[in-house]
Amino acid sequence: MIKELHIAAQYLAASAINFVEKKEDDSHTNLSWSSESSTLFSRPLNLAGDKLALDFSSFSLVWYSNKEIFNSLGLDKVTHNQALDWINFQLKANGFNSKLNYSFHYDLGYEIKMDDYSFPEADQKELQKISNYFSVAQSAMQKVLEKQNLASDIKVWPHHFDLGAYVVISETLSLGFGLAIPDSGIDDFYYYISGYKGNDTLETKNFQKLENGEWQTGEWKAGTLRASKVNVEKAVEFLSNTIATFREHYD
Numbered sequence: 001m002i003k004e005l006h007i008a009a010q011y012l013a014a015s016a017i018n019f020v021e022k023k024e025d026d027s028h029t030n031l032s033w034s035s036e037s038s039t040l041f042s043r044p045l046n047l048a049g050d051k052l053a054l055d056f057s058s059f060s061l062v063w064y065s066n067k068e069i070f071n072s073l074g075l076d077k078v079t080h081n082q083a084l085d086w087i088n089f090q091l092k093a094n095g096f097n098s099k100l101n102y103s104f105h106y107d108l109g110y111e112i113k114m115d116d117y118s119f120p121e122a123d124q125k126e127l128q129k130i131s132n133y134f135s136v137a138q139s140a141m142q143k144v145l146e147k148q149n150l151a152s153d154i155k156v157w158p159h160h161f162d163l164g165a166y167v168v169i170s171e172t173l174s175l176g177f178g179l180a181i182p183d184s185g186i187d188d189f190y191y192y193i194s195g196y197k198g199n200d201t202l203e204t205k206n207f208q209k210l211e212n213g214e215w216q217t218g219e220w221k222a223g224t225l226r227a228s229k230v231n232v233e234k235a236v237e238f239l240s241n242t243i244a245t246f247r248e249h250y251d
Contacts, residue, residue, distance in 0.1 A: 001059075001126040002181050004119055006108065006161045008054050008075060011061060011087060012042040013158035014102045015052045019045040030155035033163060035135035040156060050094050052087065056131045059122035063090040070094070075119040083119075106159045133189045133227055137163050137179035140235035147236075148243065154178075162192075172197050173250045177239055179227060185220070189227035191238055194220075195246040207245050213238050 013029045020028040020043050032041045038057040041064070045051060053062040055072070061083065062072045070093075073086045088099045102114075134156075141154050145165065152165040164178030177193035180186075191213070195202035205217040212234065213225035223242040225235075 001123050002130055002161075003110065004059075004075075005054070005056065005127075005130065006181070007110065007112075007117070008059075008061070008083075008119070009040055009156070009158050009161065010104070010108070011083060011100075011102075012040060012052050012054060014100055014104070015045055015087070016042050017104070018098070018101055019096070026157075026159075027153075027155070030153075030157050033134050033138055033154070033156055035138055038131040038135070046094075046096070048094070052090075056127050056134075059119075059127060061086065063087075063094070065094055076121050078119050080114045080117040108159070130189075133179060134163055136230070136232055136235060137191070137227070140232045140239065141165050141178065143232065143236050144239045144243070147240070169247065170251050173202070173246060175243060175246060177242075185216075186224060186226065191225040191227055191230070191235055192222050193239060193242045193246070194222040195250060197250070202246070202250055207249070210238075210241065213242070 009031065012031055016029045022028055028043060034041065038055065039062065040054040040056070042052045048065065049067065051064045053064055055062050058074065059076060060072045060074045063070045071090055073083065075083070084100060084102060091100065138154055145152060145167070150167045152167045154163065154165050156163050160180065162178050162180040164176060166174065166176045168174045174196045175193060176196065178191070180190055180192050182188055201221050204215040204221045204223065207215050209215070210223065213223055216222045216224055223238070225238045
């Protein structure tokens with residue numbers, strides 16, 4: 001279901017591209033995760049604070065108005081065009097003057113034609129599992145930021161669908177870390193952390209071997225930990241240890 005959730009989240013991203021003031025770093029498109037409701041939220045789309053959301057537990061799009069549910073659409077066997085029609089109805093009903101332009105400056109990498117696309121029937125067990133990954137990761141990241149007195153938003157970036165944070169430690173060290181979905185490199189949800197000096201990625205090949213996780217030292221330089229069976233405490237330990245290693249070498 002992760003592919004289907006990734007695709008569904010693009011409705012939230014498209015809404016932000018259409019109706020939220022553009023930011024150079026694309027942060028206007030990023031999404032907020034609510035562990036309490038297992039829901040992804042767009043940024044506010046108007047001055048009234050309307051948001052488009054994706055509820056993982058019910059596999060549905062949800063329109064929020066005045067911080068309350070205005071309407072929802074279950075995505076089981078719903079076509080892409082039906083979803084667009086529903087969103088445009090919500091836009092009109094809530095005072096928006098234009099329809100949604102569903103277009104992006106990035107590619108998700110899925111070989112599908114959206115005009116012919118239909119969402120499958122929801123796999124509730126898989127949806128719950130994915131929700132848990134996001135909630136555990138968000139809790140762990142919040143604890144690490146607080147423990148180390150660091151400040152960052154924790155957001156889901158719709159392009160790669162990772163839950164991430166970014167902190168500037170010093171002039172010589174910045175860190176990006178979070179939870180990524182399975183990809184061609186790692187066939188599991190996984191925690192990651194990379195270091196940067198300006199726009200340059202920092203080397204990891206001279207770092208001491210991790211007790212939990214491993215250092216990626218090829219073209220992609222990062223610390224990674226498979227997320228299966230990792231609880232909040234283990235995730236905190238991994239992120240804390242890798243942050244300490246980057247600080248030891250580069251701060």
